[in-house]
Amino acid sequence: MKNREIKVCETCERPFEWRKKWERDWENVKYCSNLKHACKHSDLLIIHTEWNEFKQLNFKSLVGKNNFKIYDLRNLYSPTKMKKKKINYFCIGR
DSSP states (O other), X not given: OTTOOEEEXXXXXXXXXXXXXXXXXXXXXXXXXXXXXXXXXXXXXXXXXXXXXXSSOOHHHHHOSSOOEXXXXXXXXXXXXXXXXXXXXXXXXX
């Protein structure tokens, strides 16, 4: 992924263990403590947590555009409801 910014949202109190390695190896990784800031104008969202704060998101207002994709690794959302909202939603492991 050349010339693309990768945003990682860290909402836990401790930074992730792999953060130091990513900072060293990937110059284009940006860490955000705010979910809104991390998602703004994103092309792809990957949900990899079951925390309650991720279960009731308004994705279109959070991202601020219509052509984005969501990969949900925890199956938090209904594929039928996401399709009705015209969101490119992919659930993994259903």
